[in-house]
Amino acid sequence: MVEQLQRLVVRYGESVRKPVRxxxxxWRPRLASHGAAHVLDIGVESASGPGGDRLIERGDLVRLRDHAGxxxxxxxxxxxAxxxxxxxxxxxxxxxxxEAALSDPRLPRVLRTTCVAVRGGDLSGAYRQFALKGVxxxxxxxxxxxxxxxxxICDRALILDDRVFRSLNALGWSSWKAAGTRHWPTRYATYVSCMHGWASSLGVTPDWLEWLLFHLNGRVDRDLSLGS
Structure with missing residues (x-):
């Protein structure tokens, strides 16, 4: 697995993540009734494209997280955000x-308990506890x-969406085989641990490696053949 990832890292090592438009x-009609429309001021105004569009990036989320406590x-x-x-x-x-999640009465409790679990390093527990409409x-x-x-230095939480999963599967990695169980919370924690280990071996950050797998969206065969 590391050898395959190494070839992808060499090919895409200079790639950078772009802000999201x-x-x-x-969004405003969905957020205003919940008193959350002010979040739409996050990021910066886009200099191109339709007027009124804004750009948001991970750094904006970090700053908001630090402010939120x-x-x-x-x-x-x-x-x-x-x-x-x-x-x-x-x-x-x-x-x-x-909007469905904001209307769910469980929202404050779920955000609080999963925040505590994640920051305490219990990613499996956070996965088990998250249940909101629409998410x-x-x-x-x-x-x-x-x-x-x-x-x-900690095995910080990473994103596991369908695009990342598609790339991992294309590389022959199976979360349930790696975890030794089909229990999703355990599989997620195993994924995070593996990603941190691979990133350390490859000399990249875990979140950049996650982004690369997201970016490739399962299209790894062509890149691996070009690197052979």
């Missing part, structure tokens, strides 16, 4: 799913990654 006008309203705002960042302009269902694994692991404020 979003349209505040699309463990304040319930701050955590809610961070969650909304994560949903915006994860949806961009390509996931038209994002605003609707975010599946692809997005709640984004929440885990955003809310994790531990030092870089």
């Amino acid at each position: 979003f349209r505040p006008g699309t 463990d304040d319930p309203d701050g955590l809610r705002d961070l969650f909304v 994560v949903m915006i960042w994860g949806s961009g302009t390509t996931n038209g269902r994002g605003p609707r799913y975010t 599946g694994r692809s997005f709640f692991t984004k929440w885990f990654a955003a809310v994790d404020d531990r030092e870089a």
